Amino acid sequence: MQPEIRHNWTSEEIKNIYDTPLLELVFKAASVHRKYNDTAEVQVCTLLSIKTGGCSEDCAYCPQAARYSTGVEVQALMKKEEVLEYAQKAKNAGSTRFCMGAAWREVRDNKDFDRVIDMVKGVNELGMEVCCTLGMLTEDQASRLADAGLYAYNHNLDTSKEHYSEIISTRTYDDRLATLDNVRKAGVTVCCGGIIGLGETHADRINMLLTLVNMPEHPESVPINALVAIKGTPLANNPKVDIWDMVRMIATARIIMPKTMVRLSAGRTEMSIAEQALCFMAGANSIFAGDKLLTTPNPSFEEDNTMFSMLGLTPRVAFKEEPQYLSETV
Numbered sequence: 001m002q003p004e005i006r007h008n009w010t011s012e013e014i015k016n017i018y019d020t021p022l023l024e025l026v027f028k029a030a031s032v033h034r035k036y037n038d039t040a041e042v043q044v045c046t047l048l049s050i051k052t053g054g055c056s057e058d059c060a061y062c063p064q065a066a067r068y069s070t071g072v073e074v075q076a077l078m079k080k081e082e083v084l085e086y087a088q089k090a091k092n093a094g095s096t097r098f099c100m101g102a103a104w105r106e107v108r109d110n111k112d113f114d115r116v117i118d119m120v121k122g123v124n125e126l127g128m129e130v131c132c133t134l135g136m137l138t139e140d141q142a143s144r145l146a147d148a149g150l151y152a153y154n155h156n157l158d159t160s161k162e163h164y165s166e167i168i169s170t171r172t173y174d175d176r177l178a179t180l181d182n183v184r185k186a187g188v189t190v191c192c193g194g195i196i197g198l199g200e201t202h203a204d205r206i207n208m209l210l211t212l213v214n215m216p217e218h219p220e221s222v223p224i225n226a227l228v229a230i231k232g233t234p235l236a237n238n239p240k241v242d243i244w245d246m247v248r249m250i251a252t253a254r255i256i257m258p259k260t261m262v263r264l265s266a267g268r269t270e271m272s273i274a275e276q277a278l279c280f281m282a283g284a285n286s287i288f289a290g291d292k293l294l295t296t297p298n299p300s301f302e303e304d305n306t307m308f309s310m311l312g313l314t315p316r317v318a319f320k321e322e323p324q325y326l327s328e329t330v
């Protein structure tokens with residue numbers, strides 16, 4: 001097996017990997033992971049919802065869409081000082097990446113965006129990798145964020161192009177791809193992944209991975225979320241995501257995108273440490289830490305510290321470039 005950085009995958013090739021018997025798949029993914037990355041390291045990112053709820057979009061999974069009654073309280077854009085306090089606390093607790101999320105359809109060129117630009121500068125000055133997820137962006141807006149020191153922009157495809165309209169009707173897959181293009185052009189790293197448990201087929205998952213892997217550059221970071229089923233949303237009664245599906249998805253992403261940070265994202269509160277360990281074995285090397293994701297619970301820093309020492313994992317330092325020799329050995 002000679003995995004390489006490729007951008008011409010076919011869905012059949014990805015399906016063959018995805019359908020590999022589970023332990024064989026984990027073994028292959030672990031081997032690729034070992035070849036390209038430091039397997040003892042896990043990147044620790046913290047999320048903060050800087051503007052919560054009241055969103056005009058109809059994403060069927062989302063607690064922040066105004067049209068569903070989910071009990072999420074609408075909160076206007078936070079003050080910069082308050083955000084920097086959270087970032088400092090996250091840094092003190094061991095986080096090296098800070099991601100600010102806003103329940104916006106798209107960024108508008110107004111005072112709120114000016115404030116986000118100041119937040120990006122502030123978090124960057126703390127020495128953390130700054131990430132934002134603010135909805136759709138124009139090329140100019142992406143450049144302004146880049147100039148302020150933005151390190152990464154999160155914009156998920158969520159699912160396959162074919163399944164997208166079952167989940168969201170207020171924007172298209174191509175809108176999503178256009179924003180990702182703008183982020184790339186601005187020289188900001190791309191964080192783009194999806195959610196499993198939306199009622200999609202295995203083929204939809206494979207097609208989403210196909211879109212990600214065949215981008216001109218692989219996203220530097222690919223979050224794999226398990227649906228957090230939220231009362232009041234159309235997906236409230238979706239069945240819990242099977243851990244084996246999560247492992248399959250992570251392992252496949254790892255094999256086809258060897259150098260990408262694959263993030264075990266939403267859904268960890270439902271997973272045991274043993275299940276998370278299997279995800280790390282299968283190539284996950286990044287998590288969200290801190291007791292809240294955007295609006296839903298997440299394991300605490302203390303719980304994750306315990307897990308890290310149990311599994312012999314260490315947090316990855318900020319702005320790390322992978323040394324060349326790792327790709328040349330094994």
Ligand code: SAM
Nearest residue numbers: 061062102103104133134135156225227228266
């Ligand atoms: N509004 C912006 C957008 O949609 O890009 C940024 C924030 S939005 C909440 C960021 C991502 O969170 C979504 O793309 C989705 O992948 C994820 N997400 C939201 N609700 C979720 C849920 N209930 N379970 C799992 N992931 C979820």
Ligand code: DTB
Nearest residue numbers: 101133223265266293294295296
């Ligand atoms: C991502 O892929 N997952 C994070 C982050 N990127 C922005 C968000 C998960 C949100 C889960 C639901 C919530 O807490 O509101």
Ligand code: SF4
Nearest residue numbers: 055057059062065103
């Ligand atoms: Fe709005 Fe983003 Fe939630 Fe969709 S996922 S409803 S765009 S906050």
